[in-house]
Amino acid sequence: MRWFFTVLAMWALCGPVQARARYWDADYDSLARTLPRQTTDSARLRTVVHLLDLRPTGVEADSLLGQLLTLNQRLQTLDAAPYRRLRAGLRMWRRNSPAALDSLKAAVGEFDRLERPMPWLLMGLVALYNQQNDMAARKKYYDEKLTFYRLRGAVENVTACYISQGAYYRRMGDYNRAINSTLRAADMALLFSNRLHINELIVTGGLYADWGNHDKAMHYLSRAQAMPEFRRVQGTNRVFTFLALSKLFLQQKQYPDALRLADSALAAHVADPGEQQMDRACALVQKAAVLLQMRKVDQALPLLHRAQQLDDSLDLPMSSGPGEFELDAAWAQYYAAQGNAREAEQHWLLAYQKATAARLNRLRPKYLQELAAFYDARGQLVEAQRYSRAYIALTDTFKAAQAAFNVAQYEAQRIEQAQNNQITTLRQAQAVQAERLRLRNWLLLGALLAVVLLSGLGVFIYWQLRLKRRALAQLRHTQSQLVQAEKMAFLGELTAGIAHELQNPLNFMKNFAEVSSGLVDNMNGEGPARSTGLQQEILSGLKQNLQQISQHGQRASSIIKGMLEHSRSGTSQRVPADLNALADESLTLAYQGLRTEDQAFEATLHKEFDPRMGTVGAVPQDLARVLVNLCTNALHAVRQRQRETRAGAAYVPTVAVSTRRPAGRTVEIRVKDNGTGMPAAVKARIFEPFFTTKPAGQGTGLGLSLSHDIITKGHGGTLTVESREGEGTEFLIVLPA
Incomplete structure (x- = not known):
């Protein structure tokens, strides 16, 4: 009876674990094929969520997120905020935007708020941190997340953080802590994903191989291959397994096995196109490295060329899912086998520079050792000593942080x-x-x-x-x-x-x-006697004197009238006015007035009116006074230039008036002539009261001053002038529309 209850309790405990394993180990391709066959929106939504949980950063994720948001808009069963964040971050990632990392981290925060595990999204952020080459920020982020999830018992996310930490320590060359992290991840993955457990066993075997403990490496790699679920491991994880075994056999000089496993890596099926190219390039380099060790240099060359073509077209990173892409090191080995020392040196240096720039500390000692051996073989002792010292200093730094005998602390010293x-x-x-x-x-x-x-x-x-x-x-x-x-x-x-x-x-x-x-x-006889003819002459002189007195009285009156107009300018009520008709009438009136004084004078009049002008709020009588004054001044200027022009010279007096309504809230009126123009000194003073260039007795100097006040004070516009002496003058009126 006790045995029965023990079995029952174990079944009760294992039930949730098995359910979680079935969820996270579901075959993505099979699940995707079931999606079109779902008959209800709720079933489709559950399937889409499941697919996104398994591949939240895959090439199909954007389309799946669109379906999820559309379905949820009808069903209203999910909090869509984290999925919108996720979609925005993925689109930034596709555009290589630096803001993609922050957006995806915000999406992780939204899922954390809902207490929803997203282990594959957490692991996907590693690629973005690697692109930005910010290893310190990467380590800090996953350390903080690990503490956060451990306090909340989020097993899936804790496992993802351990996996990401293990990849970081592997990149830094700290195999001790890397293996500690991957073994912890493997142990915790047993609670929800057999595939992830196998994957971390494979990674542990690869780490031991790189660390130099071949027995441990073979133990974990063989253990992973022996598990029934290994046949379901596909994609980059399968490629990584074959490459790790190939490297291990290559280190042990078992060349046929190393070559066979490199071919298996090339033949592995990878669904994602981007991962497929990366995995293929790494497999090509590994196979070339095996052939070079076997002295089959000619067979290695086509493989290196194909890998180089992939690198040139895709700009592949040096560190990725299937391992390190050591193309430059392979080229260095090839040229060394060919006896081309110059090319071999350049590629070893390039390999070391790339590893340093990418902060791949696990590769730097290897390349320093190769450089030291290369220069020592060539008799360049100074360079050989320099790289040897750098190698010794770097390896001493790594060894100081690692345990002895190349066995991870997590495996042998858990209690301690x-x-x-x-x-x-x-x-x-x-x-x-x-x-x-x-x-x-x-x-x-x-x-x-x-x-x-x-x-x-x-x-x-x-x-x-x-x-x-x-x-x-x-x-x-x-x-x-x-x-x-x-x-x-x-x-x-x-x-x-x-x-x-x-x-x-x-x-x-x-x-x-x-x-x-x-x-x-x-x-009246007060003077000498005068004849009748002389009296008539005196009367005629009196008449002329009275006419002069009248004219000068009128001049004084006009001065006073102008001053009064100055004081009254802008006080009249504005009404809608047709500026085109007003400008036309003013030019005609000014021309007819001058022709009355001088019938021999003729000028060419140009009129260009904007048909879109319409009506504008203005004081018509004041504006007409301004336009008549400007047109009269223009006609006087062209008449003066005509009189000053030598006989036979080609000169046509021309006055042009135009209107325009540009895009905006203003209208323009231009009065232009090709008359005498004015010097800069005159131009600076033309709007001053009582300033005139006309002969004494012919102008009061108030016309342009009054015009300026009417436009600026009475209409809220501007009156400006452009003039060149001997070429002409143009007045520009700008009024609010």
């Missing part, structure tokens, strides 16, 4: 290791406590210094604030004085300008009035 771990934990706790005390003291000292600094800073700020307030008060007082002085200066300048402009016509009026008074006195 547990005790050591406990002692280490206590020491770490003590160190942490001491560090906390030290940090607390530093924090107290820092807080005290911060209080002192803040107090001094407060006093300094208060003193600076008082100085700045006093300076600000003085600045405001000075500013008000400057503003008042500027106002008075402007008022004085304006008054002087007005007095100057009004003085001329008033002087003329005064002079003509005095002359007229004298003529009247002569007519």
Whole structure:
């Protein structure tokens, strides 16, 4: 009866383990073939999740994630956040984006939040860390994750962390800790995946082979091959097994067996196209290495060429799933066998440089030893000694961190290791406590210094604030004085300008009035007697004087009128205006006005109006005054240039007016002529009140000043001018649309 209950208890315990093993050891290809035959969305979703658990970073993962998100959108049975993160990271990975690693780590964090194991995703991150060649960050990440999962009892993820740690220590050449990690992974993998257990036994055998313990290597490799599940191990893991055995037999100089296993690696089926090329390249190099040891140099050459072609087209990494891709070392051996020392030297150096750059510490001693032997054989003793010393220093460093007799501590000293771990934990706790005390003291000292600094800073700020307030008060007082002085200066300048402009016509009026008074006195007999004809002449002079007085009075009136218009510019109400019609009418009006004064004058008028202009808010009478003024000035300029042009010279007076509505919130009006232009000194002052280049008595100097105020102040636009002396002038009006 006791036996019956014992068997029943063992069956109860083994049931969940077997179920987990069936899940994680499911055949991916068979599972993928069942997906199209699923009849319900829930069954399809479960199958897609299962496929993604087995190959979360495979070539089919993006398509599967798309199906998962679509199905889950209808069913709403999964938290889709980690799968969206996973999809984003995979797409970045395909684009070789550096951000892919952070995105996939975030996906792992999302799965951790759901307490969902993703061991193959964790192991897939190793490839990204290797691409970035950041070994320190890789080790730190998996150390932290291992602690996190061990506290939560996440067996699958703990196993994945041990596997990743083992690969790291193998890369660093620390075989002791590498084997410790792989054996731990193998033991824990028995709880959920027989395939993973076999894989880690194979890796352990390969590690012992590299470490030089051939008996242990053969023990673990043979043990893995003897297990029934080994026949179901496919892909890169199967290739790795054959390559590890081939290398082991090659070290033992059993060349036929080494060659046979290299051929088995070449013939192994690998479903993933990327992994297939990598695995094939490594197998080709291994077979070439066996043939070179067998002195079959000519047979090795085609294999090396094929491996080189794969490397050139795919830029294969030196370290990958099936092992190390030692193509340069194989080429060095080939050229050494051919007697080509120069090429052999270059390839040994290149192999060492690549191993150093990739931080493959397990290969560096091997290549240093080969370089030392190469230079020693050639009699280059200085170089041979240099590489020998480097080899000795590197191997001493590795041996200091490894146990004796090339047997891993995990295998022979589990109890002692547990005790050591406990002692280490206590020491770490003590160190942490001491560090906390030290940090607390530093924090107290820092807080005290911060209080002192803040107090001094407060006093300094208060003193600076008082100085700045006093300076600000003085600045405001000075500013008000400057503003008042500027106002008075402007008022004085304006008054002087007005007095100057009004003085001329008033002087003329005064002079003509005095002359007229004298003529009247002569007519009244106060002077000598005059004939009737002389009286008529006096009356005619009086008439002319009165006309001059009237003209100068009108001039004074126009000056005052212009000043009043200046003060009133921009005060009228804006209405929608057709700028094209306004520009057309203004040019025609200006031309007809000048033709009335000078009927002999003719000019060519160009009009180019944008049909998209439409209506624009403006004060039509003010804008028309501006356009007429600009067109009149342009016509005067071309008439003056025509008069100054020598007879027979080809010159056509031309004035062009155009409108444009560019993409944006403005409209443009241009008035362009090919007249006399203006020098820079005149151009700088044309918008000043009372500034004019016309002869005395022919202009008030207020036209362009008034136009500038109408455009800028009355319409919120700009009026600018471009001119070259002797070539012409162009005015540009820009108004808000």
